Amino acid sequence: MKCKIMHESSGRIRVHMIQKYMSLAQADILEYYLRSKKFVTGVKVFDRTCDAIINYTGERKNIINALSEFSYENKENTSLVPEQTGRQLSREYEDKLVWRIIGRIFRKIVIPVPIRNIMSVIKSLKYIKEGIKLLAKGKIEVPVLDATAITVSIIRKDFNTASSVMFLLGIGELLDEWTHKKSVTDLAGTMSLGIDKVWLLKDGQEILVPVNEIRKGDNVIVRTGSMIPLDGKVINGEAHVNQSSMTGESAPVHKKNGSLVYAGTVVEDGCITVCVDKVTGSGRYDRIVKMIENSEKLKSETEDKASHLADKLVPYSLGATILTYLITGNASKALSILMVDFSCALKLAMPVSVLSAMRECSQKCITVKGGKFLENVAEADTIVFDKTGTLTFAKPRVKNVVAFNGRNPDEMLRIAACLEEHYPHSMANAVVDEAARRGITHEECHSDVQYIVAHGISSYVDGEKVVIGSYHFVFEDEKCIILDDDNKKFSSLPDEYSHLYLAIAGVLSAVICIEDPLREEAADVVKYLKAAGIEKAVMMTGDSKRTAIAVGK
Structure with a gap:
């Protein structure tokens, strides 16, 4: 891609892409392509001017090479762009705001004063009607304050003031809606699946492929413990699927042939083959937005207090208006009290703050479904940690393979890797990685694999039953023995x-034997949490009591 360097300084460069017009989609492709580079620390793409500002570390030639290799048509580049980026939304509301201001200027210059006054009266009916409805219910809230300011201005034949109030209210509503939708969109965008590869069933063989290579109509296999990567329909197998992230249902839902499944839900038990319906994931995004909007109903006490406080301030504003008129006899001064409507800002501040907090949590891999739960966390006195990947490193490694019953260690590792490669747990990944490190290949040599949550895996190899997992699973559940x-x-x-x-x-x-070193910061984190008010820290693990005690100490 041809571009021209407009300006540069240490670690920062501004370039102009040599093209007549840059679409919003092209701007997103360029931005996320550059963001994918390890040496890029920040990117801003301006579609209107076809410019990009890039912050980077390392050598300048890396940026130049990346820009020269860039192409809008490259499928790998387009696959980097998330489903919703927020650029289209921002452009939509920017245009609305600009056209609203242009429309007001046009009306003031072109339309005669008498007609403008009539338009102001007609427009005011919406606000007056809303205020009267609340008064009829015995409520004195913010819309009553707005309706009073507009009505008083019209009665005084001060149509300019009434028009200005309605214009500012309209701008405020637009900014409110924009802020809200932007917060929801940003939050939904951060709640991406993070799935890189899936098992594709092709010609009777299971092939591990990048998720962006999956097309509508492809068949994907999803097993216990794995997340369903795309929306689709079950065509084979049965499973219990946890849909709580989408529907809030705590109990797993039974899925069988013909059942619809959704991206982002998790197979808790079973194995299913899914025929992909949607490769864009739009269904998931829409459901995330709906979940977030529903979660806003789970308001925290602080949000409720802010909302009620804003409404409680309205009578005082009306009282101050009347008092000002009685003291000064000046209607303009009294009316100015109604113009200072800080109640709206108070109502808006808390929900936006909660959405921002939820977004920040999501960026740190913490999902919060409402402000109510943020407050509950502040009151918690016990925290429960999973051991593997939380208190210990996310990638444990195999330290040794001890063979029994005259078996060959490498052959045992090959069989273990063959079974474990189907499941996403970090211990399984360690086995697969060690087999790869030793150059051990492990073609599919087993029958259907059964995964027992938090216990292990069972299958058949060459007609013999093979089980792999915890001590409890192998010796107590499966009744396996150790030779004398x-x-x-x-x-x-x-x-x-x-x-x-x-x-x-x-x-x-x-x-x-798997080595899973304790994170260096684990002890400090527990101490910090206790200093912050957490009284008890609990560790849960499927490991033996012996290993659990060693880690706990």
Whole structure:
């Protein structure tokens, strides 16, 4: 892509793209393409001028090369753009604001005064009607204040003031709506799925492919513990799906052939093949927006107080208006009290603050469904941590493979990786990564895989039942045994590692020792939380009691 450098300084460059016109979609493609580069720290793209301001680290030539390689038609570049970026929304409201101001200037210059006065009276009916409705219900709230200011101005034949009040109210409503929609859009945008690859069923084979290569009509396999990547219909298998992120239902929903499933929901138990209906994910985005808007109904006490306080201030504003007129006898001074309507700002401030807080939490991978829950967290006295990936590193690594029953360690690792590659848990990833590091290939050599949540995996290899998972699952649930000759070796397994047990045909065949170092900051975080008022910190883990005690200490 050709461009011209307009200005540059250390770590910052402004370029002009050599093109006559830049669409909003093109601006988004350019912005997210540049954001995807590790050396880029910030990007602003101005579609009206076809310019881009780029902040970067490292060598200047990296930026020049990235810009020269850029193309709007490249599918990889277009796939980087999220479903909703907010650029279209901002342009829509910018145009509304500009045209509203232009319209007012036009009316003042072109339309005769008598006609403008009639238009002001007609326009005022909406505000007066709303004020009368509230008064009829015995309520004195902000719309009553607005209606009073407009009515008094019209009675005094001060049509300019009435028109100005309605114009400013209209601008305020527009900015209110813009701010609200922008906050919701930004929050929904941050709640992306974060799924990079999926299992595609093609010609009877399962192939791991990037999610952006999936097309409408493709069949995707989703197993227990995995998130459904795209909207679609179940064509094979059964599963219990957790839809709480979309619908708020706490109980998993049973899905079978013909059932619709939604992107972002999680398969808690079972395995299903999904025929993809929507590759854009628009259905998910719409549901996220709806969830956020519904969550606003779960207002915090602070939001409720702010809303009620704003309405309670209205009688005082009306009282101050009357008092000012009685003291001064000047209607203009009295009317000016009605113009100072800070109640609206008070009503708007708290919801926007809550939405901003929810967005910031979402950027830090914390999902908050309403202001009510933000306040509940402040009152919490107990916090529960998952061990693996939270208190410990997100990527545990295999330290050793101890074989039993005369088995070969590499062969045991191959079978373990073959089973574990279907599930997203960090312990499973460690096994798969270690097999790759050792150059061990693991083609599909097993039958259907059954995943038991928080326990392990069961399947058949060459006609023999193979189970892999926790001690409880392998020895207590599956009743597997340890050969007498292996008891001494089993007793000498190192305590400092987490153990993944693999049994074939009911006999222990290998123990995979996994090192999952404690995060350096974990102890400090717990101390900080206790200093902040948390009285009890609880750790939950599927590991053995021995490993749990070691980590807890």
